Amino acid sequence: MGNKLNDLHLTDDLLQIILDEIDIGIHVINLDGKTVIYNHKMMEIESMNQEDVLHKNLLDVFTFKENQHSTLLEALKYGKTRKHIKQTYFNNKGKEVTTINDTLPIIKNGQIVGAIEIVNDVSKINQLMKNDLNQQRNTHFTFDQIIGESIAIKSVIEEAKRSAKTSSSVLIVGETGTGKELFAQSIHHESKRSNKPFISQNCAAIPDSLIESILFGTKKGAFTGAIDKPGLFEEANGGTILLDEINSLNPTLQAKLLRVLQDQKVRRIGDFVEKELDVRVIATINEDPIEAIANNRLRKDLYYRLSVVTLFLPPLRERKNDIFLLSAYFLNKYNSRFGLSVERLDDQVTDFFLTHTWPGNVRELEHMIEGAMNLIEDEKMITSFHLPTRFSNQIYQTTHIQTLDVQLVDDQISNEKQNKGQLKEKVQEMEKEYILQVLENHNGNITRAAKELGLSRQNLQYRLKKFKLN
The missing domain is CATH 3.30.450.20 (PAS domain)
Structure with missing residues (x-):
């Protein structure tokens, strides 16, 4: 050795x-x-x-x-x-x-x-110190973290900031992924209750048999196995409670919740004593509250009690200018998290982001960018190849049809100058064969074929007629 x-x-x-x-x-x-x-x-x-x-x-x-x-x-x-x-x-x-x-x-x-x-x-x-500090403080979202310069989002932020000055109930209306909890936490953080608890509960995540005891607490002996346990309202006393997807509660429980809100008192299951409360309630709903009332998913009296302040969060499709800011934010976020240096989206992805309807809103945008960056190696930009297959195919097909149309125009100009029609005929034949192949893939279903080609149904029918394929 x-x-x-x-x-x-x-x-x-x-x-x-x-x-x-x-x-x-x-x-x-x-x-x-x-x-x-x-x-x-x-x-x-x-x-x-x-x-x-x-x-x-x-x-x-x-x-x-x-x-x-x-x-x-x-x-x-x-x-x-x-x-x-x-x-x-x-x-x-x-x-x-x-x-x-x-x-x-x-x-x-x-x-x-x-x-x-x-x-x-x-x-x-610095990042390690920041993470430790956040864990100690249990840091919540603030208004500064809400990204957007569109009038639609800025007006809602201003309304939310005004509501933070009071203790009135707030109903936040918005589709899935629009940032309802982000707004709720920001209101709490901006309010005089910011040093008190912020308790959040997704009402759709818990069965009816359990949600009542979770919200209001239990008295020992109330039922087999019951112990003395405070509910979320007691735990949030002095602070804020967020009831997410309030429309998922059954009508009976909504009536009990209404009584608690009106009396500002709570009684545990199996108890006879009511306890005084000082809790601000923020509720969220992912559908039009009027439709929820009409379909018996939300009690009208509970709606009026909760909607002292109502915030309507715009879906991403109504604030598309913010897509650039949000995309830049998520690129920076996941560059830092994954150790990458992605700088931008390519033009095809940018065009797709601006035309996509975003049913999952900001959350869908974040997940799409995060997923794309999982496939990045040394590249500096996200391309269609990094997106989920269904979207990359859609981008490719749309681009392919546009390219064929451009070729047709170029051919027409060339024919006028050169008095030759061979190139135009060749391009039309290519387009005809491509459309036939897609139609065959969908057993002749025009609607599905048009969707794959990135065309409207009417546009595809026009091409079928032009090529005498119908």
């Missing part, structure tokens, strides 16, 4: 392997101020390649803010050793870099021969 250790020499290659494996940045310059060691972690922190830095003068690569200097050069020039120094500078592409450094001179035979900088990535440290 001892002989083997004696044979192990620290070669340059071995040194580089070790330096590249450690999770701190190492940057070493020689007496001339040129970089002689620059490890993989340092490249990652500074967003640089080794060839951009190695064997080059430090000041030819990096720039510093006015009145600020490189701690590495100060160690070289003045022999200064500095610990845990925060430094901000710019790489050769102008990107700002912030690090926490330990910098010291390299001394041989009493002479300074170089300097070394040991670097921690401050962005990761």
Whole structure:
């Protein structure tokens, strides 16, 4: 064993392997101020390649803010050793870099021969600190986190902010994925109750047999296995309770809920004592409340009690200008989460996003971008190939038909100039064969074939007539 250790020499290659494996940045310059060691972690922190830095003068690569200097050069020039120094500078592409450094001179035979900088990535440290702080505070959403510049969303935000100043009940109306809980939490966070509990319960997620005891609590002995347990209303006392999908509660339970709201008192199941409450109620509904009332899914008297303030959240299809802002936000979010550097959507995906109806709204947009970025490797933009198959096929088929139409126009111009019709006939034959193939795939069903081709039913029928296929 001892002989083997004696044979192990620290070669340059071995040194580089070790330096590249450690999770701190190492940057070493020689007496001339040129970089002689620059490890993989340092490249990652500074967003640089080794060839951009190695064997080059430090000041030819990096720039510093006015009145600020490189701690590495100060160690070289003045022999200064500095610990845990925060430094901000710019790489050769102008990107700002912030690090926490330990910098010291390299001394041989009493002479300074170089300097070394040991670097921690401050962005990761800040993120860890932020995550810990959020866990301690149980941070909720705020209005600042609601993304959108459209009049539709900004007007709702202003209404919600005004409602935060009171303790009146709020009914938030919106389709699935429009951000109802985000608004509810923002109202609580902005209100005088922000340092009190915020309790949320999805009423559709719990069976009727359990939801009453969950909301109102139980008295020991009320039924087999019952214990003294407070309900969510008691736990939210002084704060806010969010009742999500209120229209999923059965009418009997809605009547009991109405009594609690009117009296501001709650009685546990099996108990005879009522307890005073000071709870603000925010409820959400994912359909038109008038339709819910008409179809007996929502009691009219409960609706009037809850809708002191009513917020109607616009679906994404009615605020399509916000798609660009939302997409940029989600790109940044998942770039950070997945360690990617996706910069944008390509033109075909952008066009698709603007024409898609978004039945799942903002949540669907986020999930689509997250799913696409799971398929990204080194690409800088999301293309149709990264989207779910049903959408990428739709984009391809739409583009294919548009391309054929453009070819037809180009052919007409060419025929006028050259008095030749061969190209036009060829393109029409291609289009005819393509339509026939899609029709055959759908057993002649025009509606389904038109959908796959990205055409309206009428447009497809026109083409069938033009090509004498009907």
